[in-house]
Amino acid sequence: MELKHKLLSLLKRGFEEEQALVAKLSDEERAAIGTLEQWSTKDTIAHTAAWNERMAQNITAASRGETPSVSNDIDQVNAEIFEENRNRSWADILEYSERAYRSLVESVQAVGDDDLADTQALPWQDGRPLWRLIAGNGYTHPIAHLAQYYTDRGEAHYATVIQEEAAALLAELDDSPTWRGITRYNLACHYALSGQHERAIHELREALRLNPDLTEWSKEDPDFASIRERPDYQSLYSD
Numbered sequence: 444m445e446l447k448h449k450l451l452s453l454l455k456r457g458f459e460e461e462q463a464l465v466a467k468l469s470d471e472e473r474a475a476i477g478t479l480e481q482w483s484t485k486d487t488i489a490h491t492a493a494w495n496e497r498m499a500q501n502i503t504a505a506s507r508g509e510t511p512s513v514s515n516d517i518d519q520v521n522a523e524i525f526e527e528n529r530n531r532s533w534a535d536i537l538e539y540s541e542r543a544y545r546s547l548v549e550s551v552q553a554v555g556d557d558d559l560a561d562t563q564a565l566p567w568q569d570g571r572p573l574w575r576l577i578a579g580n581g582y583t584h585p586i587a588h589l590a591q592y593y594t595d596r597g598e599a600h601y602a603t604v605i606q607e608e609a610a611a612l613l614a615e616l617d618d619s620p621t622w623r624g625i626t627r628y629n630l631a632c633h634y635a636l637s638g639q640h641e642r643a644i645h646e647l648r649e650a651l652r653l654n655p656d657l658t659e660w661s662k663e664d665p666d667f668a669s670i671r672e673r674p675d676y677q678s679l680y681s682d
Contacts, residue, residue, distance in 0.1 A: 446559055449616055450551055450574055453582040456612065458544045460589055460605060461488060465537065473533060479525050484592065485536050489528035490521065491585040492540040498580045499546040502554060505564045513566050547581055578616060583609065590633060599637050606633040624654025632666040644675045651679060
C-alpha cells in the first residue's frame with residue numbers, strides 16, 4: 444500500500460508541474476504552432492497525456508487478462524500522437540490531459556500490491572516491475588519534457604530543481620542499489636545535458652558504483668557527449 448501511495452503522489456506531482464507551466468504561459472507561447480520536429484508546448488502536453496492514456500489502457504487490459512497494445516516504433520507512435528492532436532484547441536488539450544491523468548490514477552488504484560511488483564504484466568517490461576513503468580511513464584516522462592522546456596527558455600535553474608526533486612522522490616520507491624543507481628544515472632544525464640559537468644561526473648560515478656549494469660550503456664549514451672573527452676569521465680572506466 445505504501446508503494447501505491449508513493450506512485451499516486453508522483454503522478455499527482457507530475458500533473459501539477461504541467462499545470463503550473465500552463466498557467467504561466469504567455470499568449471505568444473499559447474498561440475505557437477509546432478511541427479513534428481519542434482513541438483509547441485501544447486503539443487508536448489498532448490504528448491504526455493496520450494502516453495498516460497495508453498498506460499492506463501494497457502494496465503486495465505492486463506488486469507482483465509487481455510493483450511495490451513504493443514508498438515516497437517516509438518517514433519511512429521509519437522508522430523501519430525502529434526498529428527492527432529496538433530489542431531485541437533488548448534481547451535480540448537487541457538481537458539484531455541486531465542482526463543488521461545485521472546484515467547491513469549484510477550488504473551493504478553485498481554491494481555493490487557502484488558501486481559505492482561509483477562514483471563510480466565506488459566509484454567515490454569524486460570524484467571522490470573510494473574511500478575517502474577508507471578513511474579517512468581506518468582512522472583519521469585513529463586518531468587523530462589518540462590525540464591527541457593525550462594532549459595530552452597533560459598530557466599535552467601528551475602529545470603535542475605525539478606530534476607533533483609524527481610531523483611529524490613523516485614529513490615523513495617525502492618532502496619535497492621540497482622534502483623538508486625538508475626535514479627542517480629538519470630540525474631547525471633540532466634547535469635551533463637545542462638552543462639553542469641562536474642556534477643554529472645559525480646552522479647555518474649555514484650550511479651555506476653551502485654548499479655554496475657549501467658556501465659556499458661553509459662559509454663555510448665549520447666547524453667554524455669559533452670563530457671566524454673574529459674579525463675575525469677574517462678577515469679570512471681580506467682579500472
